[in-house]
Amino acid sequence: MTTVNKASSLEPSVGELLARREKLLGKNTPLFYDSPLHLVRGEGVHLYDAEGNQYLDVYNNVPNVGHCHPKVVAALTNQASTLNIHTRYLHELILDYAENLTSSMSPPLSSVMYTCTGSEANDLALRIARQVTGSMGIICTDETYHGNTTAVDELATLFNNGQSRGEHVQSVPFPDTYRPSVTGSMEECCAHYLASIDAAIDDFENSGIGLAGVVVCPIFANEGVPVPPTGYLQGVADRVRQRGGIVIFDEVQSGFGRTGKMWGYQYAGVVPDIVTMGKPMGNGHPVAGVVSSSELVDRFREEVMYFNTFGGNPVSCAVAQAVLNVIEEEQLVANAKEVGAYLQQGLRKLQDQYEILGDIRGPGLFIGAELVCDRESKRPASQAAAKIVNMMKDRRVLISKIGRFDNILKIRPPIVFSKENSDQLLDVLDDVLSHIEREGYA
Secondary structure, eight states: OOBOSOOOTTSOOHHHHHHHHHHHHOTTOOOSSSSOOOEEEEEBTEEEETTOBEEEESSOOSSTTOBTOHHHHHHHHHHHTTOOOOSSSOOHHHHHHHHHHHHTSOTTOOEEEEESSHHHHHHHHHHHHHHHHSOOEEEEETTOOOOSSHHHHTTOGGGTTTOOSSTTEEEEOOOOSSSOSSOSOHHHHHHHHHHHHHHHHHHHHHHTOOEEEEEEOTTOTTTTOOOOOTTHHHHHHHHHHHTTOEEEEEOTTTTTTTTSSSSHHHHHTOOOSEEEEOGGGGBTBSOEEEEEOHHHHHHHHHHOOOOOSSTTOHHHHHHHHHHHHHHHHTTHHHHHHHHHHHHHHHHHHHHHHOTTEEEEEOSTTOEEEEEBSOTTTTOBOHHHHHHHHHHHHHTTEEOEEESTTSOEEEEOOOTTOOHHHHHHHHHHHHHHHHHHHHHOOO
């Protein structure tokens, strides 16, 4: 445990900050942990609170290449001191970045439309799908979240008991093979989940709404990174395309190396029609975008006057290019794969020791550890998950939880995470699980 830069007596207390926050931002503005953190600085995989305590960050994927990476900070300050302007002027950097970004992707993904946030990117993807198909119906899963604009909020089934919020959205069961909704072989399981896609499409067509497309995260991040049955995502893409729809992969969490491949769709083995991205694209700077084929983008632009004042401005593109450079120079995609495998191996050793660890899964450095009261019934250990997250924080390691039952530990650090960092996480988790086991977690 490291303590640096001890706060002065003039530093506001947590209670004072909470009172101001409630007054200025609203009473129910979300915060992590039973006792919220007052963070003041970040560096690499570490965060520091107002009292100078150091925390190992095993949660935040927005600073994908590490908090305050010097090359990203330098790119931001250099461009900000040269020029920043809206996007209706010519600027070479914007085009250079678009070329470099799309060169990391599969054909026909070759054209970029810039936005400021992942929510805007997903909103734009819906507009494109609906415009080019002439239909309105969108399929999503029943435990997902794709942003906070009015349009994509209709897809926020994670916060609405698995149900969509609008007549133009249908939710289907996510492909859960740990708790499958049907018994039988993996082939039968896959067929069962794909049947819900067929039913949603039929319903759209029978109601006159028609199918515009499907929006999923290729690693099902918000659903708790389940392992889908072999052939599921390809089956989804085939069905949607056969019925005239657009396949949209939300890579806001899975993109930029997290899975041990540059893009989540590469890990999943299915090339979508549209990729959306945000969060790690700018390492904390608000830059996001949509990548699709030139054909789809041109068809949309022929009919819609779309522009975004700040999406893709020179400073944002300088930052985003610096992130791409760091990922390549520091070989962070390979690091995510190697360290992720090492961390999962350590978690499986703990799984041999602790009954509460029911399942360990996930690609690269996005790992879900599902907690159960017993492995036979798989009864979710939701209360234990909340306690573990807070106990880890008290021991200066930051993780979170997710899933239908809030019982999956969400392990998602910056992809500069090392094996030494993994050992620290595993040691602290071992200590916490030992305490939980002694106390009882049913």
